[in-house]
Amino acid sequence: MSTPLEPSQIEQIQAYDAEQRYKYLVKEVVSNREIWILTDEHGCVMLNTDDEDCVPVWPNKEFAESWATGEWENCKAEAISLNKWHSRWTYGLEDDELAIVIFPNQDEDGLVVFPDELDFELKQQAKKSGNR
Template structure:
């Protein structure tokens, strides 16, 4: 299931767990993870307990989220290989979590980078 303008809103209405499953499927297929950047680098979100990097399965979903105070941000693709080789360890060492496929209400599953890494590798292995 590819994200396009016809189903963006429907995907954003799904539960965080269903968006997570969609994210894993889409990333395994496209081999890309999307983040938002601004003049300071990667966009970060803060929960009560964690600093997080939000990630999306497509450019369209990242841009859909980037409205209002985030409208100045740009969607940037990271290859799955780069994510697994560089980002997981970097986020772990910085004590930063991952917010997976947040909707515009900033609701998304917050997980540790190594858990996201494991799930990505498992899903990718299934699609090979």
């Protein structure tokens, strides 16, 4: 379970560029053993890029909730355990030919990666930090 972030931390992290947010997400997800999505009555919220249908993911509840505004104000932030992500989500997203948007913020899009790429990065980080 993650520790709530201070407003100053949130502001600082929101200012990261897409690559920095990706690295932050990988470290946080491995450290906290959970990744965050937004859900509504239809399931997981999706974004569309020119080329891909994507599932946006965030490293912390606060960032996911900050996206639940406007047309998404009825969405809820939901944590997925890292084990469940590895065992179900990576394969499910690949089977559905969905990509992942890494930690989009209000000012810019996140990086778009494929599920196996994120899975690989998370496992590499877990090895580095000794979390398995």
